[in-house]
Amino acid sequence: MQAAAVARGLNNTSLQIGIDGMLRIRAAVSAGRLALLASEDTAADASISGSPLALIELLGGGMNNAGRSAKSTGGRHLTARAAAQILGDAEIARRYRELFALARPDLEEELSRLVGDMPARRLSQFAKSALSWARKAGRIAGENLAEYLQEESRDLVNKPELEEFLLGVDQVRETADRIEARLARLEQRLKGAP
Numbered sequence: 001m002q003a004a005a006v007a008r009g010l011n012n013t014s015l016q017i018g019i020d021g022m023l024r025i026r027a028a029v030s031a032g033r034l035a036l037l038a039s040e041d042t043a044a045d046a047s048i049s050g051s052p053l054a055l056i057e058l059l060g061g062g063m064n065n066a067g068r069s070a071k072s073t074g075g076r077h078l079t080a081r082a083a084a085q086i087l088g089d090a091e092i093a094r095r096y097r098e099l100f101a102l103a104r105p106d107l108e109e110e111l112s113r114l115v116g117d118m119p120a121r122r123l124s125q126f127a128k129s130a131l132s133w134a135r136k137a138g139r140i141a142g143e144n145l146a147e148y149l150q151e152e153s154r155d156l157v158n159k160p161e162l163e164e165f166l167l168g169v170d171q172v173r174e175t176a177d178r179i180e181a182r183l184a185r186l187e188q189r190l191k192g193a194p
Helices: 002-009 052-067 090-103 107-115 117-152 159-192
Strands: 013-019 023-030 033-038 046-050 076-078 085-088
Touching (some): 023 090, 046 052, 052 117
Parallel strands (some): 013 046
Antiparallel strands (some): 013 023, 076 085
């Protein structure tokens, strides 16, 4: 029922989905019904394009950040996690993502209609393992970069050095507070002395 309410809110809108180097799909809602069509060259209210992995990541939750963007007037939005481009109305793109999540289409089943059961299963397994590999590679690359910036180039401070610095700052602050309190007491004594 919630999917029907979202679909009614998207009535007479469309979303163009471009998978880099592969195909374009158009999602449109009319009379409260979602239709997925082979892409047309007519303008859509919103357009999302990217690599297959970027689009899978975006559908998996990366759109929340992009969906918070203000309504776009044709500008480009890049999501940090997914590296997919959103053109047009980002709010409509976010609402289509919500509709897709609520409708929960079985992508493997839909793909099997186009290429058959066994190839669809293999493509699905490949996409899952490729996404898992990409996430792991990204995490490892991030860790290696952080280690290089901390240990080799010394552009970033490592955690023990940062903690030591912050401890020193706290000690200086406490000393300054004690000096300020002593000066305030001394000032009061001088004011009270004839």
